[in-house]
Amino acid sequence: MEIHFMMKWWGWGDPQKTFPMEDKPNLWSWVCNILALQDKNKISEPVSREQVILPEANINQEFLSEITSKLEANQIYTSDDERLEHAYGKSYADLFYARKGIIKKAPDIIIYPHTHDDVEFIMKSAQAHNVCVIPFGGGTNIVGGVDPRDQTMTAKGMRCIVSLDMKQMDKVISIDTQSQTAIIQAGALGPILESQLCEKGWSLGHYPDSFEFSTLGGWLATRSAGMQSDAYGKIEDMLVSLKMVTPTGTVITRTTPASSAGPDLNRFIVGSEGILGVITEATMRIHKSPEVKDYRGFLFPSFEKGVEAIKECIDKNWIPSMIRLQDEFESQLAFNMKSPKKGFEALIQKQVKKFLLATGYQKPCIMIVGFEGDLKNTQVISQEAVKILKKHRAFSLGKSVGKTWSKDKFNIPYLRDYMMDYAVMVDVAETAAVWSKLLNVYHKTIEEMKKRFAEEDNGTGTGYIGCHISHTYHTGACLYFTYATKQNPNKEMEQYYGYKKLITDTFLKNGATLTHHHAVGYEHSPWMETEVSATGLKALKAVKDVLDPKNICNPGKVLPVEEEMRLGVFGIDAPEAVHQSKSRAKKRSGQVSRNLNENTIS
Amino acid sequence: MEIHFMMKWWGWGDPQKTFPMEDKPNLWSWVCNILALQDKNKISEPVSREQVILPEANINQEFLSEITSKLEANQIYTSDDERLEHAYGKSYADLFYARKGIIKKAPDIIIYPHTHDDVEFIMKSAQAHNVCVIPFGGGTNIVGGVDPRDQTMTAKGMRCIVSLDMKQMDKVISIDTQSQTAIIQAGALGPILESQLCEKGWSLGHYPDSFEFSTLGGWLATRSAGMQSDAYGKIEDMLVSLKMVTPTGTVITRTTPASSAGPDLNRFIVGSEGILGVITEATMRIHKSPEVKDYRGFLFPSFEKGVEAIKECIDKNWIPSMIRLQDEFESQLAFNMKSPKKGFEALIQKQVKKFLLATGYQKPCIMIVGFEGDLKNTQVISQEAVKILKKHRAFSLGKSVGKTWSKDKFNIPYLRDYMMDYAVMVDVAETAAVWSKLLNVYHKTIEEMKKRFAEEDNGTGTGYIGCHISHTYHTGACLYFTYATKQNPNKEMEQYYGYKKLITDTFLKNGATLTHHHAVGYEHSPWMETEVSATGLKALKAVKDVLDPKNICNPGKVLPVEEEMRLGVFGIDAPEAVHQSKSRAKKRSGQVSRNLNENTIS
Incomplete structure (x- = not known):
C-alpha cells in the first residue's frame, strides 16, 4: 500500500509545500544579517526517507491478534512508514532528530478507530495486555506530547506502544441549531470540521496556528487557543460536554450550559493530554458563520502604547474578535516579509515612512485587529474600538495589511x-x-x-x-x-x-x-x-x-x-x-x- | 458572652427582620386561596430557644488543647448557642427540624480562624487527631452542605466535629488595579467584600439571592451564580487563582489570565463544597463600579415569547447584564406582591390591563432586564436589546418595576x-x-x-x-x-x-x-x-x-x-x-x- 504522509515526517505541514520565500525578496538576506549567518548555503538538509533507521518494532502478539479479530485490516498498521509518521510531534527537538534520520523510539502499532466503540474495545484490550496507548490527532504538538516515552520494564520486556490515530473519526455527528451546539468526533481536523459546519451555516470559530493539521481532540487535550479566542474563547470555553474512554471506564459529562453539581469534570479532562484516556467526541458551542470578517492593520509608536490601547478596549467593553500586537522586532520581521512596492506606491510608502519617523514611530509596532459577527454588532464594536486605538496613537494601515496577514497566517x-x-x-x-x-x-x-x-x-x-x-x-x-x-x-x-x-x-x-x-x-x-x-x-x-x-x-x-x-x-x-x-x-x-x-x- | 446570631437559628436572615407583608395587602389572601389553606392561623411557629435540645458535645480533648495552645480564646467556642448556629444550613428540612427544636447532630467545637496560617494549623491538628472539619461561611446552603453528617465510628467512639466559621477572614487583602483583580479572604460576606471594593471604585459583581449572608468561600465551594451572571459570569468564571488548605497540604494555583499547563486545578476546587479542604483566599476578577445601573420591566404574552426574545438577544450579541423572565405563575405572585394603585393611577392601570387582555396578554409574563457598565456601552446595548424584545411583543412597564424588584430582591x-x-x-x-x-x-x-x-x-x-x-x-x-x-x-x-x-x-x-x-x-x-x-x-x-x-x-x-x-x-x-x-x-x-x-x- 502506498503511504501518503499527511505531514512531512521531518518537518511542518504539507509534504508538497515549502515556505513561500519567492514573493519575499528581502526576507532571507534580512534573516542572515540578523543572525550573522556566514555560510549562506543549505548545510543541514533532512536525510532521505531511505536513510531513516527505525528501532525494531516491539509487537505484543496477543494484543495484536485480539485487535485484528475485531477491527478491519485497514485500521491496523505496523509498517515503518506509519511508525515513522507517528514517532514524533513537531517540536524543534523532534524535527532535529527526524531530519537526521534518528528515531529514538517509535510506536509499534498504529490503529485507526472508526467509532467510539472501537476506542472502548482497543482500550480494554490494551489494559488487559498492558499495552501503552498514545492518542494521536494531527501530531502537531511542539512540546513532546505524542512522542513514545514509556520506559516501563515488564517481565516480558518493554511494553508495546500503540499510536491511536483518531483522524478517521472526523464527522460532525449532529448540529443542535436551537442550542447552537454540535456533536463532533474528536479526530476531525480543523478544515474538515469547519467545512461540515460551514455547509450548514455554522462555525466553531477555533483557528490555532496549527488549524490545518490539528484535530478537535488534540485541541481539547491541550487546552488550545485559536486566533479569535477573544470572541469565541479558548477551546475549554467552547466545550459543553464530552466522552473520554479510560482504561477503567468511560467518562461521559452532561450536556448543560452550566452546572454546580460538584467540580467541573470537563475541566479534569481538558488539558489531560491523553494521560487519562482518549477523548472520542465532544459537544461544542458553535456560532452562525460570521456575516462580517473585517481585519485591519495599525501601527503603534511602541509596544507599551499598543498595550494601553488593548486595555482600554477591554475596560470599555468594546472588544475585537482578535487583537494581535507585534513588538518592534516581530514588526521588523513582518515588514521584511512584504514585497517591496514599486513606482507611485513606493513613493507614497516613502512619504508615509518619513512622516511616521518624524512623529515618533521610530520603532513601529504592528497591530492586526479583527471584527467578526453580525453586521450591526461588528459595525458598532469596530467603530468604538478603533476610536480607542486612535486615541492611543494607532496609525491606520487599512485593510490590506489584514489581508496580507490572513494570507500568510498558516505559513509561518x-x-x-x-x-x-x-x-x-x-x-x-x-x-x-x-x-x-x-x-x-x-x-x-x-x-x-x-x-x-x-x-x-x-x-x-x-x-x-x-x-x-x-x-x-x-x-x-x-x-x-x-x-x-x-x-x-x-x-x-x-x-x-x-x-x-x-x-x-x-x-x-x-x-x-x-x-x-x-x-x-x-x-x-x-x-x-x-x-x-x-x-x-x-x-x-x-x-x-x-x-x-x-x-x-x-x-x-x-x-x-x-x-x-x-x-x-x-x-x-x-x-x-x-x-x-x-x-x-x-x-x-x-x-x-x-x-x-x-x-x-x- | 452575649451571642449575636447572625441569622435566625430557625429560619432565614436577620433575626430582627420578617417578611414585609404589611405593604402587600393582597398577597396573603392570594396565597391562602392558591394553596387552599383552611386554617389561616399560625399553627406551626418555631419553638423558643429554651426548648431546643442539643445533643451532648463530643469533644476531642487532645485536639482542643492543641488548638487552645495556639489560637486566642475568642476563636474557639463550645457553647450551645454557637453549636446551634452551626448545626444546620437553610434547607426546608433544616428549618423544619430547627423550628421544632430538634437538632439531630451539631458540631462539637466552633473555631474562627483569623489567617491562612490558622487554617493550616487547625487542619494539621484535625488530621492528626482524626477530627472532622466543616467549612462554614454564611451557612445559607439549602441542600445540606454544612450539616454535620459524619457517621464514622472509631475505637474512641464517634469523631469530634469542628465547624470552621470563616467569617472573621473577611478582608480584601489587595487590589491590582491594572489587572482588575483583587485578593480576597474567603470568609468575607457579600456586603463586606463589596463595600471594601466599592470604597476604591471596584465591584466583584456577584449578587446571589443569599448575597447578604453568604461568603466568597461559600460561593466558590458551591459554584454560585449571581443575578448579573450574564455580564460577569458564574463565580468560577471570575476566579483567577486560590489557596485551599487540605489535610495533606495546601493547593496554590497560579495567578494567570489563562493557561494550558495540564487540567485546570481551579476547577477541581470550585464546587468541591469543603470535601477536599478549606478555601482561604482567592484572587478574583473585578470590575469598575458600573457607571450605569439601568433596570426595566416588560410584559410578554407568553413564556415562549420571552424565551424567543432572550435567544435573539444572545444570537445578535446584544446581551443585557441580567435577564429574568418569570412564567405566568410567578408573574401572578409578583402582581400580588404589589401595593394596589389608587385614584388616577388605578384608572390608568385598569385601562392598560384592558388593553393587554384585548391584545393577547391573558397570561402575562414579567421580564426584568438590567444593563450595567460604562455609559456609552450600556446605551448601545440597551437600545439594541430593547428593540429585539419589542420585536417579540415585549410591553414596556418602565423602570419602576425594575426598582420594585430590586428593592424586594433579597426579601423573598x-x-x-x-x-x-x-x-x-x-x-x-x-x-x-x-x-x-x-x-x-x-x-x-x-x-x-x-x-x-x-x-x-x-x-x-x-x-x-x-x-x-x-x-x-x-x-x-x-x-x-x-x-x-x-x-x-x-x-x-x-x-x-x-x-x-x-x-x-x-x-x-x-x-x-x-x-x-x-x-x-x-x-x-x-x-x-x-x-x-x-x-x-x-x-x-x-x-x-x-x-x-x-x-x-x-x-x-x-x-x-x-x-x-x-x-x-x-x-x-x-x-x-x-x-x-x-x-x-x-x-x-x-x-x-x-x-x-x-x-x-x-
Whole structure:
C-alpha cells in the first residue's frame, strides 16, 4: 500500500509545500544579517526517507491478534512508514532528530478507530495486555506530547506502544441549531470540521496556528487557543460536554450550559493530554458563520502604547474578535516579509515612512485587529474600538495589511524548516500574565534571551527574538515569543534545552504561567510542580492513578517523571534556579545531552 | 458572652427582620386561596430557644488543647448557642427540624480562624487527631452542605466535629488595579467584600439571592451564580487563582489570565463544597463600579415569547447584564406582591390591563432586564436589546418595576419562614438546560408537580409552582422553580423528599442538570452518578481520597454515601426510576422517614 504522509515526517505541514520565500525578496538576506549567518548555503538538509533507521518494532502478539479479530485490516498498521509518521510531534527537538534520520523510539502499532466503540474495545484490550496507548490527532504538538516515552520494564520486556490515530473519526455527528451546539468526533481536523459546519451555516470559530493539521481532540487535550479566542474563547470555553474512554471506564459529562453539581469534570479532562484516556467526541458551542470578517492593520509608536490601547478596549467593553500586537522586532520581521512596492506606491510608502519617523514611530509596532459577527454588532464594536486605538496613537494601515496577514497566517511554521536547512535553531515559547506583570515579563524575557545570545558558543554572538500579544483577557494576555540563533554544532540539544530552560524560568520567576496554549508534553513537565504546587500535582496524579492504574495512557507526559527530575534533565526545582551559576548551568545542560544521547541510535 | 446570631437559628436572615407583608395587602389572601389553606392561623411557629435540645458535645480533648495552645480564646467556642448556629444550613428540612427544636447532630467545637496560617494549623491538628472539619461561611446552603453528617465510628467512639466559621477572614487583602483583580479572604460576606471594593471604585459583581449572608468561600465551594451572571459570569468564571488548605497540604494555583499547563486545578476546587479542604483566599476578577445601573420591566404574552426574545438577544450579541423572565405563575405572585394603585393611577392601570387582555396578554409574563457598565456601552446595548424584545411583543412597564424588584430582591427567602408558620411546605429547585430542551424541561416539571399536587394527602389536593429563567448562556439557561403546598402532617419529610425526588428526576430525565447553582450537599448526592457517570465519579473520588485520606473534610457531602445509596434514602439509581410504581415510591419515601427519624431526639 502506498503511504501518503499527511505531514512531512521531518518537518511542518504539507509534504508538497515549502515556505513561500519567492514573493519575499528581502526576507532571507534580512534573516542572515540578523543572525550573522556566514555560510549562506543549505548545510543541514533532512536525510532521505531511505536513510531513516527505525528501532525494531516491539509487537505484543496477543494484543495484536485480539485487535485484528475485531477491527478491519485497514485500521491496523505496523509498517515503518506509519511508525515513522507517528514517532514524533513537531517540536524543534523532534524535527532535529527526524531530519537526521534518528528515531529514538517509535510506536509499534498504529490503529485507526472508526467509532467510539472501537476506542472502548482497543482500550480494554490494551489494559488487559498492558499495552501503552498514545492518542494521536494531527501530531502537531511542539512540546513532546505524542512522542513514545514509556520506559516501563515488564517481565516480558518493554511494553508495546500503540499510536491511536483518531483522524478517521472526523464527522460532525449532529448540529443542535436551537442550542447552537454540535456533536463532533474528536479526530476531525480543523478544515474538515469547519467545512461540515460551514455547509450548514455554522462555525466553531477555533483557528490555532496549527488549524490545518490539528484535530478537535488534540485541541481539547491541550487546552488550545485559536486566533479569535477573544470572541469565541479558548477551546475549554467552547466545550459543553464530552466522552473520554479510560482504561477503567468511560467518562461521559452532561450536556448543560452550566452546572454546580460538584467540580467541573470537563475541566479534569481538558488539558489531560491523553494521560487519562482518549477523548472520542465532544459537544461544542458553535456560532452562525460570521456575516462580517473585517481585519485591519495599525501601527503603534511602541509596544507599551499598543498595550494601553488593548486595555482600554477591554475596560470599555468594546472588544475585537482578535487583537494581535507585534513588538518592534516581530514588526521588523513582518515588514521584511512584504514585497517591496514599486513606482507611485513606493513613493507614497516613502512619504508615509518619513512622516511616521518624524512623529515618533521610530520603532513601529504592528497591530492586526479583527471584527467578526453580525453586521450591526461588528459595525458598532469596530467603530468604538478603533476610536480607542486612535486615541492611543494607532496609525491606520487599512485593510490590506489584514489581508496580507490572513494570507500568510498558516505559513509561518514552514519558515522553521527553511531555516533549519541552514543550521538555525528556531523555536517559539508562549505564556500569559496578568496586565500588571505583562510588560515586565516581556522585557525580562527579551533581556535574558539577548544576554544569552551574546554569550552564544555558535560563533555569532547574536540571535533574534520577537514577540506578539495575542489572546487578550479582562485580567491579562498571552505573550508569544519567536527566537532563533545559529545552531551550536554538536551541542544542539544543550543549546535548545538551555534556551527553553532560560525562557521558561524567566516566565515563572516573573509571575507568568508555564504555557498559555502549547500545553505540557514532556518538555514542560519538570515545571509542573512550580506551576500548580506540590499538593495540586498530587490531585492531578490522583486522577491519573485511579483512571489509568497501569499507566498505559501516554506515559511520561504532563506529570513530571521521577527519573527526569532526579537527573535534572531540565535542572529545575524552583524558579530561583534561573540564577544558578554559569558552571552549574553548563553542567546541567551537559546532563541533558548525555541523557538524550543515551536514547539515540548510533 | 452575649451571642449575636447572625441569622435566625430557625429560619432565614436577620433575626430582627420578617417578611414585609404589611405593604402587600393582597398577597396573603392570594396565597391562602392558591394553596387552599383552611386554617389561616399560625399553627406551626418555631419553638423558643429554651426548648431546643442539643445533643451532648463530643469533644476531642487532645485536639482542643492543641488548638487552645495556639489560637486566642475568642476563636474557639463550645457553647450551645454557637453549636446551634452551626448545626444546620437553610434547607426546608433544616428549618423544619430547627423550628421544632430538634437538632439531630451539631458540631462539637466552633473555631474562627483569623489567617491562612490558622487554617493550616487547625487542619494539621484535625488530621492528626482524626477530627472532622466543616467549612462554614454564611451557612445559607439549602441542600445540606454544612450539616454535620459524619457517621464514622472509631475505637474512641464517634469523631469530634469542628465547624470552621470563616467569617472573621473577611478582608480584601489587595487590589491590582491594572489587572482588575483583587485578593480576597474567603470568609468575607457579600456586603463586606463589596463595600471594601466599592470604597476604591471596584465591584466583584456577584449578587446571589443569599448575597447578604453568604461568603466568597461559600460561593466558590458551591459554584454560585449571581443575578448579573450574564455580564460577569458564574463565580468560577471570575476566579483567577486560590489557596485551599487540605489535610495533606495546601493547593496554590497560579495567578494567570489563562493557561494550558495540564487540567485546570481551579476547577477541581470550585464546587468541591469543603470535601477536599478549606478555601482561604482567592484572587478574583473585578470590575469598575458600573457607571450605569439601568433596570426595566416588560410584559410578554407568553413564556415562549420571552424565551424567543432572550435567544435573539444572545444570537445578535446584544446581551443585557441580567435577564429574568418569570412564567405566568410567578408573574401572578409578583402582581400580588404589589401595593394596589389608587385614584388616577388605578384608572390608568385598569385601562392598560384592558388593553393587554384585548391584545393577547391573558397570561402575562414579567421580564426584568438590567444593563450595567460604562455609559456609552450600556446605551448601545440597551437600545439594541430593547428593540429585539419589542420585536417579540415585549410591553414596556418602565423602570419602576425594575426598582420594585430590586428593592424586594433579597426579601423573598423571608417569605418561606412566614409560610412555614402556617404549616406550608415551600421549597425551590433549579436546573439548567440547553435551549432545545429548556421549554420541555419547563413544561414537564410544571406538569409532573401539578399532577403530584392533585394527589396530595394534605387535604388540599393543590399547590403552587412557578418558575423564572435567570442566568442565560449562548447554549441554554437556568430554570428556577418555587413550589409550595400545605404540609402533610406527620409525614413532612416523606412529602419533602418525595417532591425533591420527583422534580430532580424530571430534570435529569429530560436532559437538564442536577443543579445550576445550589450545589450538591447531601440532598443531591444520590444523583451524582447519573450526572457525571460512574467513571466521572471515580475521578472526583480519587481527588478526595488522596487529599483527604481520613475523610475528615465535610464528610457525607457531594459524593454519594454508600449506606444512603443502599437504603435508598432518595430511591434513585437512574432517571428511569421516576416511572416507578406509586407503591414503590411510597415504600421508598417511607424509608426516608424511618431513616431520618432514627436520628432524631425523641
